[in-house]
Amino acid sequence: xxxxxxxALMLVLLLLMPAAxxxxxxxxxxxxxxSGERHYTDQPDDNRYxxxxxxxxxxxxxxxRYDARLLARASIYDPIIERAAASQAIExxxxxxxxxxxxxxxxxxxxxxxxxxxxxxMPSTARRFGVSNLYDPSQNVVAGASYLKFLIKRFGNNVRLxxxxxxxxxxxxDRSGGRIPPYSETQAYVPRxxxxxxxLLDQTHTS
Numbered sequence: 001x002x003x004x005x006x007x008a009l010m011l012v013l014l015l016l017m018p019a020a021x022x023x024x025x026x027x028x029x030x031x032x033x034x035s036g037e038r039h040y041t042d043q044p045d046d047n048r049y050x051x052x053x054x055x056x057x058x059x060x061x062x063x064x065r066y067d068a069r070l071l072a073r074a075s076i077y078d079p080i081i082e083r084a085a086a087s088q089a090i091e092x093x094x095x096x097x098x099x100x101x102x103x104x105x106x107x108x109x110x111x112x113x114x115x116x117x118x119x120x121x122m123p124s125t126a127r128r129f130g131v132s133n134l135y136d137p138s139q140n141v142v143a144g145a146s147y148l149k150f151l152i153k154r155f156g157n158n159v160r161l162x163x164x165x166x167x168x169x170x171x172x173x174d175r176s177g178g179r180i181p182p183y184s185e186t187q188a189y190v191p192r193x194x195x196x197x198x199x200l201l202d203q204t205h206t207s
Contacts, residue, residue, distance in 0.1 A: 061102045061167070061189065062109040062120055074105040077118070080138050084145035090152065094159070095119075095145055097197035098166070101189065107137045119144025163190045 059065055074096075081099075085092035102120040103109040115122050117140035126134050129143035151162035154170065155178070164180040165173045167189040172181040180190055 060104040060106070060109065061185075062104075062106070062111040062115065064104065064106060064109055070105045077105065077137060077141070080141050084141045087142070088145045088149040090145060090149050091197075093200040094193075094197050095141065095148070096200060097193045098144070098148065098163070099141070100196050101193050107135060107140070116140070121147070160190055160194070163193050 077099075081092050081095050085095050099105060099118050102115075103118050105118065107118050109118075109120065110116050111120060113122070116126070116134035118137055119140055121129075121131065121134055121140060121143055123134070125147055126140075126143055129146050131139045131143045133139055148162060148166060151165045151170065152159060155161035155165065155173065160180065161173055161178065164186050168181045168183055168186040172183070172186070173179070176182065180186060
């Protein structure tokens, strides 16, 4: 399963690539062979190939468009993500989903609000969790995982509220009476992360 996981992430990430990439390869097909190797093509010559959904234009929370080159290399962060998830007793696929939505696996991403790195940490949050270099993937993911775990506990193991707080802030959830704040970004953010998380789970279980 570990050897095959990059396919699961690639499948989800390909659904998020920008329209410009979709035009370059209008239809992308894939299959996994007996050895677990992934195959991708725009000209399928084997009946095991399955068509992927054409991606639609989207941006990360950082404000940048998805970069196909960064997404293709996302598995290089697997060891960091697995360690951070294990240290906080949260699911690695949940961290991956947050990273996909927050930065698209761009460790140099900086949002207009000043959030930085893979998990788009604000400087104040980074200081709170002992980060000395926001651009360092390991420090960024470990702190992001720690913050997400803190939020999950703070909101009674309600992952939806924890994600809402990750996006909008703890106080925003409090002011909304323990509900997802009525901000359009946050209202879209929570189901988007959970949707990617579910896709990752589904693909991992079927790989």
